[in-house]
Each structure stands twice: as C-alpha cells, then as structure tokens.
Amino acid sequence: MKPTPLLACLSSLCLLGAATPALSDEIWVTNEKDDTISVIDIETMEVTRTIPTGERPRGITFSKDFSVVYICASDSDAVQVMDPATGEILHDLPSGEDPEQFVLHPDDRHLYIANEDDAITTVVDTVSRTVVAQIDVGIEPEGMAVSPDGKIAITTSETTNMAHWIDTETQELFANTLVDSRPRHAEFVKGGSELWVSAEIGGTISVFDVATQAEKTKISFEVANMHPDRVQPVGFEFTQGDTHAFVALGPSNHVAVVNAETYEVEDYILVGRRVWHMDFNADRSLLFTTNGVSGDVTVIDVASRKALKSIKVGRFPWGAAFRPTN
Amino acid sequence: MxxxxxxxxxxxxxxxxxxxxxxxxxxxxxxxxxxxxxxxxxxxxxxxxxxxxxxxxxxxxxxxxxxxxxxxxxxxxxxxxxxxxxxxxxxxxxxxxxxxxxxxxxxxxxxxxxxxxxxxxxxxxxxxxxxxxxxxxxxxxxxxxxxxxxxxSEYMLSDALMQFAVKRRWTDLALITGEGPGDAEQAAALERSATKFGLKIGARKTWAFDADMRRNASQEVPLFTQELGDYDLLLVADAANDFARYIPFNTWRPRPVAGAEGLTPQVWxxxxxxxxxxxxxxxxxxxxxxxxxxxxxxxxxxxxxxxxxxxxxxxxxxxxxxxxxxxxxxxxxxxxxxxxxxxxxxxxxxxPIALTHRGALVAQAPLEGFLHQRTELDTLGLDAPESRCAAFKQ
Missing domain, CATH: 3.40.50.2300 (Response regulator)
Structure with missing residues (x-):
C-alpha cells in the first residue's frame, strides 16, 4: 500500500524530532573519484550526508578542537579548510602541487604535506596561510608522520623507498633510511620511541628505533590462499595503549592485527576490496576501513576482531577521520 | 660517423x-x-x-x-x-x-x-x-x-590476450595476418597461445591488399571477413598497425576484434x-x-x-x-x-600485461583463475619446464 501524502509527511516529521537531541560521533571518508566526503554516523552506521570537495580528495584530518577539517584536494593542488558543521569551504591553503597526504603538527598550527608529483614536502602555517618551508625528498612522497614531541617529521617516498627524517626546528633532513618497496604510511608509537613504516610492494612494515634511526625489526604478512605479491600493507592504526596495530593489506582485502610488543601477526580480518586507510571511534572499540575498489567502509569490532558491517560510500574511498560531535 | x-x-x-x-x-x-x-x-x-x-x-x-x-x-x-x-x-x-x-x-x-x-x-x-x-x-x-x-616477449603478450578470450568463453577464433615485418611472428605467437589455452583458430586469411583503406575500408572489410564464417573473436596480426585499425565495426559479423587493434595486449x-x-x-x-x-x-x-x-x-x-x-x-x-x-x-x-582499448584498461593479465605453482605471472610466456635456454643453468 502506498502511504498517503499526509502520513508520509507525519512520519518524516517524527524522524526529524527524534534525531535532533542525540547527535552521535562521525567518521569522515574522502572519496577519491567522486570529489566528495561521505559522513558516517557511528551510532546508526549509515551515511548521513555527502559533502562536495575539490578534485580528488585524499588525505583528511581535523584540527585539535575539531573546529576545522583539512582536506588534500590533490588535483585542485590545494589543501582545503572546511567548516565541519556546515560543510562550507572556508579557504584554501597553499600546498604545493598535488598534495596527497599530510599530518598536523602537535602545535595544531603547521601542516606537513607530501607533494606527490614534485618530490617535495611542504610545511604550511595554517594561521598565516603561508608556506614556511619546502624540503626536497625522494620521488613520490606519501606517508607523513610527526613525533608526539613535535621535533621530528617523517616523509616516506614511494619510488625512492625511503623514510626521510626532518628536523622540525631547521626544516632540514637529518637522516634517510631505506625501507622495502613503495612505502605508503608512517606512524610514531610508544610515546614516539618507535617509528613504523609500511611498504606496499615490499609487503612489510619496518619498525625503527627513533633515537638511533636504526631498524629494529621487520614485520611480514601471510594471508591464507593469497599469493604474497598481493599482500600489500598500506595504512595502519594503533589500538588504545599502542598494544596492537590494525594494518590494511590493500588488494588482499584483509586487515592484519599485529601485536605491537611481540611484532607477531595475530589475526587477519576479511574486509572490502583494496582496503586502504582507517580510523577508530572515540574509545577505539570500532575501526572503520576504507575499501577503494568496492567503494565501501568496513566496520570492525576491535575486541572480537570481527567485521560487523559494510557501509556503501562514494567511489574509491581513500582517507578516514574521526569527528566527535559532543 | x-x-x-x-x-x-x-x-x-x-x-x-x-x-x-x-x-x-x-x-x-x-x-x-x-x-x-x-x-x-x-x-x-x-x-x-x-x-x-x-x-x-x-x-x-x-x-x-x-x-x-x-x-x-x-x-x-x-x-x-x-x-x-x-x-x-x-x-x-x-x-x-x-x-x-x-x-x-x-x-x-x-x-x-x-x-x-x-x-x-x-x-x-x-x-x-x-x-x-x-x-x-x-x-x-x-x-x-x-x-x-x-x-x-611476444608470447607473454599473446598469452595475456588468450587468457581473456578463455575468461570470456570466446573459444572459436579467426585470424587475419598482414604481410609486413613482424606480422607472421605475431600470428605465430597467437597460434601458439591459442593452443596453450585450448582455443581453436578456425579460419585464417592473409591481408594482401595494397589499396588505401581510408577510402574504402567499409567496402572491402565486410566482404573480406565474410569468408571467415562464424567465430567469437577476430584476431589481427599487424605489427605496425597498418590495416588493423580499419577492421573494427567493418566486419561482416558483429564480432569483437583483438590483437593489433581493438583489445590489445600492452607492456604499458x-x-x-x-x-x-x-x-x-x-x-x-x-x-x-x-x-x-x-x-x-x-x-x-x-x-x-x-x-x-x-x-x-x-x-x-x-x-x-x-x-x-x-x-x-x-x-x-x-x-x-x-x-x-x-x-x-x-x-x-x-x-603483468595490460589488456587495453584506446579508451580504457579492460583487464590485466594474469587474469584471476589462471593458477601456477610459483606465481601466476608465470602463466604468461615461456615457463621453466619448456625453456630451451641453457645459458642460465650453472
């Protein structure tokens, strides 16, 4: 039976009334081939709105107080600054050409941006909206990280196969360390004493001792019934207390769970196709992974290490960022 | 000098x-x-x-x-x-x-x-x-x-193409070969790969025209391909892409074209x-x-x-x-x-070998389902057991 116009109207009013008081936290996902952001409501696990961005949005991160969101609009050659409440673009930051990925310095003011086409890392002051420094790095810089004390920034370069260590005082390189082929992502952990770098084609994560920049160990992955060539670690994030890392394994369509103390891989979780990046909810009990080829986000229950749900988003979801709303 | x-x-x-x-x-x-x-x-x-x-x-x-x-x-x-x-x-x-x-x-x-x-x-x-x-x-x-x-090698390219034909269940093939340099070698590679993957090349013809096909392809190609009978996929061996570009859409039967034109295997x-x-x-x-x-x-x-x-x-x-x-x-x-x-x-x-047409990547070989004990990449080209290369043996 078709609802009468009056009934339909009433029910939508009811929905509106119910939705207003309890705003829940969100996951923001950039859709690389749709030029949009999909906003996922963590309570309902549904997309509540889709926000237009510049061309080819990839890296996404919020300011410390979540008052603005920064978006790498790679093909617009800009970092866009958006008001997350309205979805309005406030202004663009100068970013250098083809910004792919970035990281916000703990001072909440400086963005370290990887310019993929230019073999440069650009440092931008988000307040004065000026370029503070440009640092020559290897070919196709991508992974970006800053140590918790803010003293070291890292750029990984995909074709040069290195982690470049930047002294944030002088904005100069002080070390360059080789990793396996196509490094994609870098994170400081354990209070900044360790640096982890994933190598997509190499199929490994290199763990560095930050004090000496020496490689401590290398983590390899093995997915059942999958040729090692297809097991390609990309993005990864750490659980509460840095006890475990969840590692996206690209076209193997799995996320690995790595014990960060023993460096052993404990589990593999099947997710969507070509899993790329991820972020947690507030208490890190849920993990949201972007699956580029299947165009969806998988929700993983961190405690049970089970995939709970797939959420359809835009085409080629790339980055994910958590936004609290209370 | x-x-x-x-x-x-x-x-x-x-x-x-x-x-x-x-x-x-x-x-x-x-x-x-x-x-x-x-x-x-x-x-x-x-x-x-x-x-x-x-x-x-x-x-x-x-x-x-x-x-x-x-x-x-x-x-x-x-x-x-x-x-x-x-x-x-x-x-x-x-x-x-x-x-x-x-x-x-x-x-x-x-x-x-x-x-x-x-x-x-x-x-x-x-x-x-x-x-x-x-x-x-x-x-x-x-x-x-x-x-x-x-x-x-030419074999890696032709193997890539044949994997796609198998995947699409295009089992009956026809082949047109030119008379330019490299055309016969391309045809030989296609023949070898068809056998390797269990496909049958039925009709074969040689393109021996010397007319300018920009003017009369639409008149010549339908008649030329009519004699091929029926087939699923038309292969064209034409290393310089001299005539192959005039074949698609002009065939007697509405059939896809591959090889030198249409669906082409490419290193890049x-x-x-x-x-x-x-x-x-x-x-x-x-x-x-x-x-x-x-x-x-x-x-x-x-x-x-x-x-x-x-x-x-x-x-x-x-x-x-x-x-x-x-x-x-x-x-x-x-x-x-x-x-x-x-x-x-x-x-x-x-x-991997890209299978492309002029506007997009169609697939990339090795295609899913073609298995190999070492790596699927070795389903393309000469494999170790059949190799007659002795120089690499110690």
Whole structure:
C-alpha cells in the first residue's frame, strides 16, 4: 500500500524530532573519484550526508578542537579548510602541487604535506596561510608522520623507498633510511620511541628505533590462499595503549592485527576490496576501513576482531577521520 | 660517423647542490649506456599515430632522475650515456665503444642487433638489458647469460590476450595476418597461445591488399571477413598497425576484434592509471610532453632495475647486480600492482600485461583463475619446464 501524502509527511516529521537531541560521533571518508566526503554516523552506521570537495580528495584530518577539517584536494593542488558543521569551504591553503597526504603538527598550527608529483614536502602555517618551508625528498612522497614531541617529521617516498627524517626546528633532513618497496604510511608509537613504516610492494612494515634511526625489526604478512605479491600493507592504526596495530593489506582485502610488543601477526580480518586507510571511534572499540575498489567502509569490532558491517560510500574511498560531535 | 654519443652527467652537479646528508654512505659511481638502433618507420596507411622520435630514450631519462633522487641520499652518482645508431649504421662498433665505458648497457634495437650484441659480450662481465625486441627466441634457444629482458616477449603478450578470450568463453577464433615485418611472428605467437589455452583458430586469411583503406575500408572489410564464417573473436596480426585499425565495426559479423587493434595486449599504455601509475604517467608526460609508451616503459624498467639493485647491494659492478636481480630478494615497484622480478631460467622480467582499448584498461593479465605453482605471472610466456635456454643453468 502506498502511504498517503499526509502520513508520509507525519512520519518524516517524527524522524526529524527524534534525531535532533542525540547527535552521535562521525567518521569522515574522502572519496577519491567522486570529489566528495561521505559522513558516517557511528551510532546508526549509515551515511548521513555527502559533502562536495575539490578534485580528488585524499588525505583528511581535523584540527585539535575539531573546529576545522583539512582536506588534500590533490588535483585542485590545494589543501582545503572546511567548516565541519556546515560543510562550507572556508579557504584554501597553499600546498604545493598535488598534495596527497599530510599530518598536523602537535602545535595544531603547521601542516606537513607530501607533494606527490614534485618530490617535495611542504610545511604550511595554517594561521598565516603561508608556506614556511619546502624540503626536497625522494620521488613520490606519501606517508607523513610527526613525533608526539613535535621535533621530528617523517616523509616516506614511494619510488625512492625511503623514510626521510626532518628536523622540525631547521626544516632540514637529518637522516634517510631505506625501507622495502613503495612505502605508503608512517606512524610514531610508544610515546614516539618507535617509528613504523609500511611498504606496499615490499609487503612489510619496518619498525625503527627513533633515537638511533636504526631498524629494529621487520614485520611480514601471510594471508591464507593469497599469493604474497598481493599482500600489500598500506595504512595502519594503533589500538588504545599502542598494544596492537590494525594494518590494511590493500588488494588482499584483509586487515592484519599485529601485536605491537611481540611484532607477531595475530589475526587477519576479511574486509572490502583494496582496503586502504582507517580510523577508530572515540574509545577505539570500532575501526572503520576504507575499501577503494568496492567503494565501501568496513566496520570492525576491535575486541572480537570481527567485521560487523559494510557501509556503501562514494567511489574509491581513500582517507578516514574521526569527528566527535559532543 | 654513423652513430653519435652523448652523455647526461647531471649527477655530480645535482648532488652538490642539495644539502641532504647521505646517512648510509655507500658512494657508488654508476654509468649506464643506452644504445639505440634507429629503425625507419614502416609505411602505414594512416598518419594518426606517428612513432615519437624520442621513443625509449625518454624512459631512460625519467628513470635516471628517479635513480638520482634516491642516489643523492646515498652518495651515488649516476651517469647516462646515450648512443644512437642511424639506420644502416655500424651498430657493432657503436656497441663496442659503449662497452668500453661501462658494463651496464640498455639496448633498444631490433632482434638481429640484439642477437649480435649477445654474441659480442659472451664470456665478458657485461650485463645487457633488452628493452626493444620481443622475439621469443632471444629468451629461448638464443638466450644469453649476459642479457636480461625488460620488454615482454611476444608470447607473454599473446598469452595475456588468450587468457581473456578463455575468461570470456570466446573459444572459436579467426585470424587475419598482414604481410609486413613482424606480422607472421605475431600470428605465430597467437597460434601458439591459442593452443596453450585450448582455443581453436578456425579460419585464417592473409591481408594482401595494397589499396588505401581510408577510402574504402567499409567496402572491402565486410566482404573480406565474410569468408571467415562464424567465430567469437577476430584476431589481427599487424605489427605496425597498418590495416588493423580499419577492421573494427567493418566486419561482416558483429564480432569483437583483438590483437593489433581493438583489445590489445600492452607492456604499458596511457590508459593504465591504477596502482599509482597515474603518478608515473604524469611524471613522464611532464618530462617528454607526450604519453608513455611500451618501449619507454621497458627502458625505464631496465634503468630502475639497475637503480634498485645498486641501492640494495651497495655495489656497482655488473655481475653483483646480475646475481641480485636474478635472486629472491630483488623486486621492482613498477606501477603494475605487484612487484616485478626476473625469471632465473632466461632473464625475462616477470610482469603483468595490460589488456587495453584506446579508451580504457579492460583487464590485466594474469587474469584471476589462471593458477601456477610459483606465481601466476608465470602463466604468461615461456615457463621453466619448456625453456630451451641453457645459458642460465650453472
């Protein structure tokens, strides 16, 4: 039976009334081939709105107080600054050409941006909206990280196969360390004493001792019934207390769970196709992974290490960022 | 003088102008020779796709800048020397002059010159990279222990195409073969691959027309293809794409076309954009002002393979690099979605093959479901058990 116009109207009013008081936290996902952001409501696990961005949005991160969101609009050659409440673009930051990925310095003011086409890392002051420094790095810089004390920034370069260590005082390189082929992502952990770098084609994560920049160990992955060539670690994030890392394994369509103390891989979780990046909810009990080829986000229950749900988003979801709303 | 030589020696100035600290000092000076035999382009009906003058060369230049960028952090100095031999020139003495400078030579030359090069370096420490000749024999009975191949063999290309035909259940094939140079070899590869994957080539015809097809393709091709009877897929062997471009949509029966036109197997193509390839494409276009083609890619891959081996071994002598490249630790990130390695039985670089049409990537071989005990990449081209290459056996 078709609802009468009056009934339909009433029910939508009811929905509106119910939705207003309890705003829940969100996951923001950039859709690389749709030029949009999909906003996922963590309570309902549904997309509540889709926000237009510049061309080819990839890296996404919020300011410390979540008052603005920064978006790498790679093909617009800009970092866009958006008001997350309205979805309005406030202004663009100068970013250098083809910004792919970035990281916000703990001072909440400086963005370290990887310019993929230019073999440069650009440092931008988000307040004065000026370029503070440009640092020559290897070919196709991508992974970006800053140590918790803010003293070291890292750029990984995909074709040069290195982690470049930047002294944030002088904005100069002080070390360059080789990793396996196509490094994609870098994170400081354990209070900044360790640096982890994933190598997509190499199929490994290199763990560095930050004090000496020496490689401590290398983590390899093995997915059942999958040729090692297809097991390609990309993005990864750490659980509460840095006890475990969840590692996206690209076209193997799995996320690995790595014990960060023993460096052993404990589990593999099947997710969507070509899993790329991820972020947690507030208490890190849920993990949201972007699956580029299947165009969806998988929700993983961190405690049970089970995939709970797939959420359809835009085409080629790339980055994910958590936004609290209370 | 029948050949000329020049050098790109940016390495030294590039290095000193940057204030980056090589932490892992391994100071190595690496000189690579790019030796190219120029070939006059064959006469073709259409002028739409001219062969770029700088084909291949630009791939070497791009890889040089890639290698130098890594090298500057590690204290490596890279030099690329370029030797181009004009048609009818003295290839042999040009090669000898190149070998007098370095043991590392990338060749972009037809099969005859590649064979000659192989015989000249036999028993020496030189390491040659074949980036210009797809002749399967060079990887088989005529293989050389001093030569690796970054260009796929004709068999790898035709195997890729046949995997797609199997996948789509296009089991009955027809074949048109031209009379130009390389056409018969392409046809032979298609025949071999059809047998390998259990497909049947029913009707065969030879394209012997000399009329200008821009005017009358629509009149000639329907009648010409009517005699082929029925089939699922029409294969066209036409190395220069002389007539093949006029076949699609003009066939008597509405059937897809593959091989030289329609669905084509490619080592590299402008339509490849996944797996980070968009970045390689845009870096190449910025350097060369045109799209990257297959031979550019093969030359690029050779130069990058040398770069990767130098970085990982901290050595610059050809034999150390050769052992490393043929060993289990070598892998090159080649923007094809999986690491590229070398077959240790004949020196062929393993690599996925793109199946494309003019507007998009259709699929990438090896296709899902074609299994192999070692790696699915070895479902393409000559495999170890059938190899007649003895030079790589110790």
């Amino acid at each position: 029948s050949w000329r030589s020049m050098a790109i020696c940016l390495a030294v100035t590039f290095c000193s102008s940057l204030a980056s600290t090589p932490t892992d000092a391994q100071a190595a000076d690496v000189t690579v020779q790019f030796v190219q035999q120029k070939v006059p382009p064959p006469p073709v009906l259409s002028n739409l796709d001219p062969i770029p003058e700088d084909l291949g060369l630009r791939g070497a230049e791009l890889a040089l800048t890639d290698n130098m960028t890594t090298g500057r952090f590690l204290g490596q100095n890279w030099t690329l020397e370029i030797t181009q031999v004009e048609p009818g020139g003295d290839f042999a003495s040009a090669l000898d002059a190149a070998l007098a400078q370095t043991d590392l030579v990338i060749l972009d030359a037809p099969a005859a010159q590649v064979r000659e090069a192989a015989s000249r370096v036999a028993g020496t420490t030189a390491l040659l990279f074949n980036a210009g000749a797809s002749d399967p024999a060079l990887r088989d009975e005529a293989c050389s222990a001093n030569m690796l191949h970054t260009l796929p 193509d402008r339509v490849v954009e996944q797996w980070g390839a968009a970045q390689l494409q845009s870096r190449f276009a910025e350097l060369a002002g045109r799209d990257m083609q297959g031979r550019d890619y093969a030359v690029w891959a050779a130069m990058r393979a040398i770069g990767e081996a130098v970085t990982r071994t901290k050595a610059a002598d050809a034999q150390t690099l050769r052992s490393y490249m043929l060993g289990p630790d070598f892998e090159l990130a080649g923007f094809k979605g999986r690491p590229l390695t070398f077959r240790d039985w004949n020196g062929q670089m393993r690599q």
